Amino acid sequence: MQDIKLTTDALVFSKSGGQLQLLLIKRKNMPDQGMWAFPGGFVENDEELEAAAIRELHEETGLQLSAMKQVHTFGKVGRDSRFRTVSVVYYAFTDANEHKVAGNDDAADARWINVSEITELAFDHKQILEFVLQELNLISGEITS
Numbered sequence: 001m002q003d004i005k006l007t008t009d010a011l012v013f014s015k016s017g018g019q020l021q022l023l024l025i026k027r028k029n030m031p032d033q034g035m036w037a038f039p040g041g042f043v044e045n046d047e048e049l050e051a052a053a054i055r056e057l058h059e060e061t062g063l064q065l066s067a068m069k070q071v072h073t074f075g076k077v078g079r080d081s082r083f084r085t086v087s088v089v090y091y092a093f094t095d096a097n098e099h100k101v102a103g104n105d106d107a108a109d110a111r112w113i114n115v116s117e118i119t120e121l122a123f124d125h126k127q128i129l130e131f132v133l134q135e136l137n138l139i140s141g142e143i144t145s
Contacts, residue, residue, distance in 0.1 A: 002083055002084060003083075003084075004075075004084045004085070004086055005042060005080075005083055005084065005085045005086070006042070006043045006085075006086055006087075006088070007040055007041060007042050007043060007085050007086070007087040007088075008040050008041070008043060008049055008050075008052045008053035008056060008087065008088050008089070008090060009038040009039070009040035009053070009087050009088075009089045009090070009125070009128070010023075010038060010039045010040055010053045010054075010056060010057040010068060010089075010090050010091070010092070011023075011038055011071075011089065011090070011091040011092075011128075011129070011132055012039075012057065012063065012065070012091070012092050012093075012094060013091065013092070013093050013094075013115075013138070014093065014094055014095055014096035014097075014112060015093075016095070016096045016097060016112070019114045019115070019116065020114070020115045020116075020138060021096055021112040021113060021114055021115065022112070022113055022115050022118065022129070023039065023057075023061060023063065023096075023101060023110065023111070023112055023113075024036040024037065024038065024039075024110070024111060024112075024113050024118075024121070025037055025038070025039050025060050025061060025103060025107035025108075025109065025110045026103060026107060026108045026109035026110075026111075027106070027107070027108065027122055028103070028106050028107060028108040029106050031080070031081050031082060031122075031123075032122035032123060034108070035120070035121065035122040036113070036118070036120075036121055036122065036125075037121055037122035037123065037125050038089075038121075038125055038128070039056055039057045039060040039061050039107065039110070040053065040056050040057075040060075040087065041056040041059075041060075041106075049070070049088050049090075050067070050068055050070065050090060053068050053088070053090040054066075054067075054068060059104060059105040060103070060104055060105050060106065060107040060110065061101045061102070061103070061104065061107065061110040062099075062100065062101055062102050062104055062110070063094075063099050063101050063110075065092050065094065067092070068090035068091060068092045069090060069091055069092065070088060070089070070090050071089050071090065071091050071132055071135055071136070072089050072128075072131060072132070072135065073086060073087070073088050073089070074086070074087050074089060074124065074128055075087070076124065079123055079124045080123060087128075089128060089132065091132060091136065096112040115129075115133070115138075
């Protein structure tokens, strides 16, 4: 029997120039090498979930936040081709103009990308993004409430 791996993912949004942007990383490693994805990774044994999301965000992008909010947990079988993973997804809003980001650790690149321009993401991240946009009442890159 294989152990289930616990991960966190960080969706950090910014409204810049009238567009809703999302901070994404370009994966340096397989699987889905070269594809855009959310900053995130594996939770350490002695680590709180929110702390793991904040740590992974900082390690992969250089962006340091003090808090994030949990939005949902995703655990569909087969969402990661390597092994069974369950991901607790966190989100935050910040001003992209106030934060310089760069790909670090296992991220080849990190960029703010207009949500309306995102067509494909690694793993099941596109479906997660659509869920989070609906959950937070964000439609087509515009804040509706």
